[in-house]
Amino acid sequence: MTVGVSEARIGPGEARTGWGNLFSSRYWLLVLPAFAFFFVFFVIPVVLLFAIAFNPSVAGVVRFTPSLSLENFERFFGSSLYYGAALRSVVLACVVSFFTLLLGYPLAYFVAKTKSPRRNTFYMILILVSMQLDIVIRMYGLMVLLGDNGLINATLIRYKLIATPLPLMYNSFGVIVGLVQLSLPFMILSLIGIIQGINPSLEEAARSLGASRWSTFWNITFPLTLPGVLAGSLLSFAIAISSYVVPALMGGWRVVVMPIHLYQQISEMGYWQFGAAIAVVLFLISFVAVYAYHRFTENTIGGLV
Numbered sequence: 001m002t003v004g005v006s007e008a009r010i011g012p013g014e015a016r017t018g019w020g021n022l023f024s025s026r027y028w029l030l031v032l033p034a035f036a037f038f039f040v041f042f043v044i045p046v047v048l049l050f051a052i053a054f055n056p057s058v059a060g061v062v063r064f065t066p067s068l069s070l071e072n073f074e075r076f077f078g079s080s081l082y083y084g085a086a087l088r089s090v091v092l093a094c095v096v097s098f099f100t101l102l103l104g105y106p107l108a109y110f111v112a113k114t115k116s117p118r119r120n121t122f123y124m125i126l127i128l129v130s131m132q133l134d135i136v137i138r139m140y141g142l143m144v145l146l147g148d149n150g151l152i153n154a155t156l157i158r159y160k161l162i163a164t165p166l167p168l169m170y171n172s173f174g175v176i177v178g179l180v181q182l183s184l185p186f187m188i189l190s191l192i193g194i195i196q197g198i199n200p201s202l203e204e205a206a207r208s209l210g211a212s213r214w215s216t217f218w219n220i221t222f223p224l225t226l227p228g229v230l231a232g233s234l235l236s237f238a239i240a241i242s243s244y245v246v247p248a249l250m251g252g253w254r255v256v257v258m259p260i261h262l263y264q265q266i267s268e269m270g271y272w273q274f275g276a277a278i279a280v281v282l283f284l285i286s287f288v289a290v291y292a293y294h295r296f297t298e299n300t301i302g303g304l305v
Contacts, residue, residue, distance in 0.1 A: 048278045058271075092155065105225075107188055179246050182246060187236055
């Protein structure tokens, strides 16, 4: 009877759902400006850049031409210089994601478990301030710390602990340190909200049943924080694999990754077509990573986070 009364009150054409309800309510007008901006200044440039990747390489030519070719991709995969850089980029991104999680999880756990609102706010401000500082300034600060004449090497040499400076920069170690420092705040912010959302009664119940602190953490807390772990790891991977400034400054152009090849081909040599092919390969690697992330979350926590 209740269903019949409810249906009787709905007039013809009033029961709209899904897209029909969206357009009838005119809420889509709120989305239109952002969608138009995104389409004009992101979708169109990226599509055009990907399109010219299938044109023969001609220096200084940017426009798309009907003559299609796979020579840029053949050149990329035919030279160890380029596909080696792709492999190096993936390895560095995976290593950076691992160390970012290793360093970020304890700090996020500490901030999330801080009960004092004043101290919690202070810690959050410190994390956010680190994100506001320009990346170039942050990297030059690391160079002051890790350089051959930097604070670490100068101190060790002064106290005669080492005879020659340690190779802390212009190698993979320096690049990893710079990328971890860059992506660490994103990992921490991804984890804090998840950890704070865990019901304390679950941990208390495990402790009351005789579980140790470590057993409670690995069997209760950590599995519940997997959404934040996976989201933070994906962000760290994306930041690391697409970074140009950090490998250029901390690697001293000796650790050549895909963004450096992309910059050189387009800005220095003017070969937009080959640079676009490198961009396509970089995009496909990132897409595969996101897809693998999606499949893994489906199997572990039931879907994307």
